[in-house]
Each structure stands twice: as C-alpha cells, then as structure tokens.
Amino acid sequence: MSAIHLAIDGAMARITLDNPSKLNALTVQMLGQLEDACATLERDPLVRIVLITAEGERAFCAGADISGWGGLSPTDFARHWVREGHRILDRLAGLSKPTIAVLQAHAFGGGLELAACADLRIMAPGATLALPEAQVGIVPGWGGNTRLLRLLPEAVVKDMALFGRRVSAEKAQALGFAEVADNPLATAVAIAKEAMKASxxxxxxxxxxxxxxxxxxxxxxxxxxxxxxxxxxxxxxxxxxxxxxxxxxxxxxx
The missing domain is CATH 1.10.287 (Helix Hairpins)
Known part of the structure; x- marks a missing residue:
C-alpha cells in the first residue's frame, strides 16, 4: 500500500505523505515512492508547480522511521539508508518546477530535511522544527547539517542539532525559512495559482x-x-x- 500519493490536477501537482499513524515517518518504501513521484513530475510538461503535503494533525513528518534503519549494520546504514535517502531528497530539491512544502504540523529530522528541499515553506502557527537525531545516537543524514545551513543561520542549526531545541513557526518566519498561515494549504494553493501566471x-x-x-x-x-x-x-x-x-x-x- 502506497504511503506517498501523487495527484495531478492540471498544472498543479500534489505529493502527499500518508502515514499518519507513524507521524508520517519516512520508510524505505516511501522514499522509493517519492523518487517515482519526482520522476513522473519531471517528465510531465503540463505540471507547473508542486505542493508537498501530509495527512494528519500531529506531524508533517516526524523524520525517518527507526524500524527502517535501526537494525542496519554501519556499512548498510551509511551506504544504503543515508546515501539513498540523500540522493532521493536531492532529486526532490532539484525538480525543475517550483515546489511548496505545506507544514500543517511538526517537521522533525528527515521531515525537516524534506521540507528544506522545497522552494517555499508555509507553516501552521503551532508547527515546530527540530533535529532530534542525537537523541537516538545518530546525526542528520539527508541535508540537515548541509542544505539546511544555506537556509538557516549556523547558530540555529547548532541549537537544534546539538541542544535539541525546537524552532517555532514564528521564529522560522522571522529567519526567512517559512511563512506562517492559519490555513497553510489554502495559502499554498493561492500562492501556486498566482505563480502559474508566470512563464x-x-x-x-x-x-x-x-x-x-x-x-x-x-x-x-x-x-x-x-x-x-x-x-x-x-x-x-x-x-x-x-x-x-x-x-x-x-x-x-x-
């Protein structure tokens, strides 16, 4: 059963994370489905903008599902989980079409790295950002300590990665990382429709x-x-x- 859905409505496409019982935590299967969605979108000349959304009210994405990597050997963890995940998120970041991530709730770890791949992020007022990897003995592997540094100040990334503190939606907006809206999806759709008037x-x-x-x-x-x-x-x-x-x-x- 697919946990990532791709819906195309004319010029607007929507990638949806649909694993709310696990806070939309990313699995190996979901990463593969995300890569397939990116390939489909890149080849569709009619799609002009892409929204990245998630089901559920508790989290946009809580990160990577620990059951998918917890038992891997160090070699397999580095070679497959980290490198493959990084490659797939790079594919999302490199889409030739504008992308908007809709954070209706929290984005932690891999979920924050996923959101960082978008060109624009819209957050709900109660949503927060975090890099909690150190609490389970690992480090960010999909851009949390690299791509994220192009979007947030070093001190803020260190605060999340080293001290485990969260960044509020209000602070994310003040730092230019995201916009805050009471209805993030409606706001993203409105922005997308306006953007589609351009070349x-x-x-x-x-x-x-x-x-x-x-x-x-x-x-x-x-x-x-x-x-x-x-x-x-x-x-x-x-x-x-x-x-x-x-x-x-x-x-x-x-």
Whole structure:
C-alpha cells in the first residue's frame, strides 16, 4: 500500500505523505515512492508547480522511521539508508518546477530535511522544527547539517542539532525559512495559482540559476543551463541532421 500519493490536477501537482499513524515517518518504501513521484513530475510538461503535503494533525513528518534503519549494520546504514535517502531528497530539491512544502504540523529530522528541499515553506502557527537525531545516537543524514545551513543561520542549526531545541513557526518566519498561515494549504494553493501566471520556462531557468549560485547541485545546474542554450541553436539541429545523414555538419554559429 502506497504511503506517498501523487495527484495531478492540471498544472498543479500534489505529493502527499500518508502515514499518519507513524507521524508520517519516512520508510524505505516511501522514499522509493517519492523518487517515482519526482520522476513522473519531471517528465510531465503540463505540471507547473508542486505542493508537498501530509495527512494528519500531529506531524508533517516526524523524520525517518527507526524500524527502517535501526537494525542496519554501519556499512548498510551509511551506504544504503543515508546515501539513498540523500540522493532521493536531492532529486526532490532539484525538480525543475517550483515546489511548496505545506507544514500543517511538526517537521522533525528527515521531515525537516524534506521540507528544506522545497522552494517555499508555509507553516501552521503551532508547527515546530527540530533535529532530534542525537537523541537516538545518530546525526542528520539527508541535508540537515548541509542544505539546511544555506537556509538557516549556523547558530540555529547548532541549537537544534546539538541542544535539541525546537524552532517555532514564528521564529522560522522571522529567519526567512517559512511563512506562517492559519490555513497553510489554502495559502499554498493561492500562492501556486498566482505563480502559474508566470512563464514556466522562466521559472525553470531562474531555479537553475539560483541553485547554481548557492551550490545546490551546482554542476548539474550549470550543465542544464548550457544544454538549454545550445539545444535551441541551429547548429544543434544541423549537427543532429548531419549525424543522421552521415555527412559533415555545416556549423554557422547560429
């Protein structure tokens, strides 16, 4: 049974975490489903914006399900759980379409790392953020001590990771990490509808530029921008035609 659902309604898509009995804690299966959802969205030219939501009133996501990694050997923990999870969250962060995370409740550990992958976050007033990994003997493995440092001050990340203290929605807003709204989903939908009035290609290129500038998968972003530039040229079309026709290309720099 799927615990991550993908719903596409015209130009707006919605990824929903649906494991409320475990506070939407991420399992191996959920990570695989998230990766599949990202692949589907990336290939759908009609989707222009993506919302990331969760079921239940107690948590957006309480982190990674300890039953999924607690019994792993150190090698398997590092090689599979940490690296695979990091790769999949990187895939979410690198989506070419704008993303909004809707935090109707708390986001802890892997849940906070998941929210950090979005381009915008909307939090309910009572939602909080935390990095509680040290309390179970591990450290953040999916961007909590790396990507999060581009979004929050070092002192705030240390406060969560070393001292176990939570960040309130009010503080998250003051730090520019999130916006606070009484109805986060309605607010996210309204923002998404307004954003869809703009050019999707301009959104895509702007996101690539920003990610390249801040170091979010910089090499891939730079190459994507370059590929887009040459892909629109007459020289590219000539090169493909010449290859198919088994002749020398006549490049003209256009």
């Amino acid at each position: 999707p290609r301009a959104h895509e290129v702007a996101k690539y530029q920003i990610h390249a500038a801040v170091g979010e998968d910089r090499n891939a972003m730079i190459e994507a921008l370059g590929g887009g530039m040459v892909g629109a040229t007459e020289d590219k079309a000539e090169g493909v035609s010449a290859f198919a026709e088994k002749r020398s290309p006549d490049f003209r720099g256009t």
